[in-house]
Amino acid sequence: MLIKQAEFIKSAVDKNSLPPEDRIEFMFCGRSNVGKSSFINMLCNNHKLARTSSNPGKTQTLNFFEINHEFYFVDVPGYGYARVSKSIKETFGKMIEEYVTTRKSLKMVFLLVDFRHKPSEDDCLMFNFLKYHNLPVTVIATKSDKIKNSERKKCKEVILNTLELKEDDKLIITSSEKKEGLGLVLSTLDSVIEK
Ligand code: GTP
Ligand code: MG
Numbered sequence: 001m002l003i004k005q006a007e008f009i010k011s012a013v014d015k016n017s018l019p020p021e022d023r024i025e026f027m028f029c030g031r032s033n034v035g036k037s038s039f040i041n042m043l044c045n046n047h048k049l050a051r052t053s054s055n056p057g058k059t060q061t062l063n064f065f066e067i068n069h070e071f072y073f074v075d076v077p078g079y080g081y082a083r084v085s086k087s088i089k090e091t092f093g094k095m096i097e098e099y100v101t102t103r104k105s106l107k108m109v110f111l112l113v114d115f116r117h118k119p120s121e122d123d124c125l126m127f128n129f130l131k132y133h134n135l136p137v138t139v140i141a142t143k144s145d146k147i148k149n150s151e152r153k154k155c156k157e158v159i160l161n162t163l164e165l166k167e168d169d170k171l172i173i174t175s176s177e178k179k180e181g182l183g184l185v186l187s188t189l190d191s192v193i194e195k
Helices: 035-042 086-102 119-132 149-162 184-193
Strands: 006-012 025-030 062-067 071-075 106-114 135-140 170-171
Touching: 025 035, 025 086, 025 119, 035 062, 035 071, 035 106, 035 135, 035 184, 062 086, 086 106, 086 119, 106 119, 106 184, 119 135, 135 149, 135 184, 149 170, 170 184
Parallel strands: 025 071, 025 106, 106 135, 135 170
Antiparallel strands: 006 062, 062 071
């Protein structure tokens, strides 16, 4: 597929403000600052679509983007950012949990982890939570441009082992800066849409 149209539709804070459940949705989740919004922008070839920041905690709502007039990308707040207050963390957590567990149009989750680091406890919890709810998950390792070629194999092993990925779990190594992994991600979207 090619992404020819991408447009911000709305922000939601709870189930009452979600758009109608009339098309396939893909969610992008992961730690604060891992590169979720940048990744969406890379897929859509539009660096101004989702707001990004070098300071963690930029995305604070569920943000819906209409893609090719056909499906939605959903950018969500990151987890694991220590400087966000406890009550905000709980609000974000509840918002995402409610969305994931009740939204029938959600067909795949992209769980983003930083290629340079061992996945955190929160990453493992999120991965297992998604699996428990029978959601297809594609793990995205981000910021591969920051890793030397000689270190890639080891970094990949750390992610596979820490998240305990099985053979049919997908892991795609990406860089939003270098557009690495774009083709693989687009064909993953195709495989869901064509079902
Ligand atoms: P929150 O909304 O705060 O949860 O963060 P996020 O996961 O949406 O991260 P965001 O896309 O805002 O990116 C965070 C920082 O990482 C920004 O400074 C980006 O420029 C940088 N970044 C994102 N992707 C890449 C990448 O592939 N390579 C490099 N080198 N930097 C990246
Ligand atoms: Mg963001």
